[in-house]
């Protein structure tokens with residue numbers, strides 16, 4: 001059993017507990033639920049922003065603890081002022097040390113789109129995402145059927161949420177395309193065995209239909225890589241560890257973008 005299988009088994013139990021504790025009607029009453037969401041497309045393509053989706057990630061299964069000393073408010077506002085087009089906030093606790101409150105806190109202090117970074121396996125989690133202040137949800141092709149991707153992205157659209165579909169190979173990409181997606185993210189990290197290669201993005205690029213925003217995810221640690229990805233046609237760059245490993249991730253991003 002690989003890590004992704006373990007995460008999904010755990011997530012199913014977590015969602016069952018959450019559903020028993022908090023009803024959809026309760027989630028729908030949360031103040032964030034009825035707000036207007038920010039447009040992922042507008043912020044990603046804005047000329048005065050960097051295209052970087054900057055991630056708040058304390059820990060990962062591949063790296064262990066990356067940084068558990070910083071506050072989500074300091075880091076995400078630092079990212080936003082360094083020119084992030086969007087923020088990514090992990091809400092998985094058992095494997096990434098993220099929390100629901102991290103997303104709520106990031107939402108309270110930022111006026112740019114926020115991705116709820118989690119393993120979505122149930123429509124209930126989309127209602128949570130909206131109620132907790134997210135603008136974007138992640139759907140990971142490796143753990144969902146094409147029918148699930150279709151129905152979850154249609155529900156996301158009806159909630160005003162943007163959808164980032166994550167793929168790692170051509171087969172996942174081709175079976176998962178559906179009209180209600182906003183963006184396609186090529187994960188340079190294989191979540192089954194943790195190997196990384198930015199080549200994955202360059203290889204899959206030409207197979208992504210023109211109407212979707214194109215994001216390269218993971219293992220990006222220098223501005224030359226971003227310049228090459230931009231030249232190939234990528235619109236967005238999801239970066240976590242390269243900033244989070246520093247004592248002040250916002251300042252690290254500010255320094256990094258000088259090289260763009």
Ligand SMILES: O=P(O)(O)OC[C@@H](O)[C@@H](O)c1c[nH]c2ccccc12
Pocket residue numbers: 055057117118166187217218219220238239240241242
């Ligand atoms: O820290 P990195 O290598 O810059 O990667 C960020 C992001 O792409 C990565 O955290 C990620 C990509 N897809 C995911 C799915 C679930 C959890 C995490 C991820």
